[in-house]
Amino acid sequence: MSEPAYAAVDWGTSSFRLWLVDGAGAALAERRTPQGMAALTSPDFAPVLDSHLEALGAPRGLPVLICGMAGARKGWVEAGYVDTPARLSSIAERAVAAPHASRDVRILPGLAQRDPSRPDVMRGEETQLLGAFGFEPTGRALVCLPGTHSKWVTVGAGTVERFTTFMTGDLFSAVTQRTILSHAVAGAENAEDVDAFRSAVSAAFDNPALAANLLFQVRSRELLAGGAPASARERISGTLIGLELAGGLPKEATGQGITLIASGRLRQRYSSAFDTLSVPVRTIDADQAALAGLSICARAIWSA
């Protein structure tokens, strides 16, 4: 078995993923925990990172490259932003060293869109985009990266031209936990109702201005007709995703197709939403894209 050349880490607000990677870019070992940076302060980062590396038997002094919220102002060390239009290859050049006694640790920057009429930021997704598209110039693509704060990104010839964040997942948590609708969804965490989801996607996509009413209809339906918590939960999810798609998809070009970078349940939900609207989708696994993007940057940084 080959030796690890570096560790690649995607350190988000609520999740931590680490891979040991060999010189050819192949993952040798992997570790995932919900130990995101939200629960940590700056002095915690180095020992937490070391504990995960030790658990995988990583050599002392193995260099580490990190993307994600660990580079935010309240993260380990602020890694700043590359401004749009942003060449994806430039994120490797702008990596910042994090303080560590015995390792070379670097954190990749995020992207910022400083147009005052549509300010926006991302941290972590730029690395997935680099992994998905590589350094090579490509044609233009509209990319959806769903999540707590979903990103819709226009990429052309290896450059992020512009992007738009929709706080869909964050709204879903708040709506299901802290509004009148919390009663309607109680106990439905893992149930499914595909028809309810799809009809809610269509309704919100067709009438985004009614979003705050379509959400309340979940309550009205419960009072007037009963209704399962699973259906209520799926309607809320479908309404918020349909609203996002109404804002993210160009009006004329829904037939042109988009690139979806997602994993797991989000991948399934967004695939279903795009299918409901007959939008062709090319899907790339988000975890693989993150690892690929980190590997491209690690080779650029340590093989230079």
Add this chain to the structure above:
Amino acid sequence: MSEPAYAAVDWGTSSFRLWLVDGAGAALAERRTPQGMAALTSPDFAPVLDSHLEALGAPRGLPVLICGMAGARKGWVEAGYVDTPARLSSIAERAVAAPHASRDVRILPGLAQRDPSRPDVMRGEETQLLGAFGFEPTGRALVCLPGTHSKWVTVGAGTVERFTTFMTGDLFSAVTQRTILSHAVAGAENAEDVDAFRSAVSAAFDNPALAANLLFQVRSRELLAGGAPASARERISGTLIGLELAGGLPKEATGQGITLIASGRLRQRYSSAFDTLSVPVRTIDADQAALAGLSICARAIWSA
């Protein structure tokens, strides 16, 4: 001083308002508390009501008429719904007696819209509508009653033809307390920024599909340009109200004007939002409308 003929109560989820009213419909005394029905169970209602009546020196046996969430399934006693199209005068005929040892207590029903494609419910606003329009046939009016669950109601000739609820206030609480935006608004409970509010109203009204992005822009603006918590709070409020207005106002007829039934800060905010969009508004005080509606029903019930 004249003697009270009955007590009128607007008992909502989070508020309690009581008036002692004379035979001519004039309020003799008033009491307001945040003792809404959310914190009460069925056996609490009679003693809580009596304590407020005693505090105002109301005679033993004074009859009481109640509107609002006290008539919900989980309220004092379920008062059911009048279905749309609903004559406003019919709510008096459908009042339900609540159990009380020594008083005649009646609770008014709500309204239900049972169209399965747009189910909806209200409790309390029907009484305000009756107070605003009376028993008399009128022309048609589009009425906005803002709140936790804002109602947009089409009234024609004393009949509620249809209505639409937008959970704007509920979303505002959830978004400011339970999303990433909670950091941006900390400590800004009573501050104002009229320009931020108005520009957010316009942006969401013009592009409702971007609502979940316009909200996230509050966060992006904070990270990239700093920004006062008051401005952040006003932008969130303006975005959600602008989204509501995009759904509630008919596309062609914004010049036709609407009737706003509201009090206090909500009245000020929605007036400002309509003014931003150059929509003419006739405003009716919500508290006065509730009292007037209860009085119309009380006379119909006890003078019959």
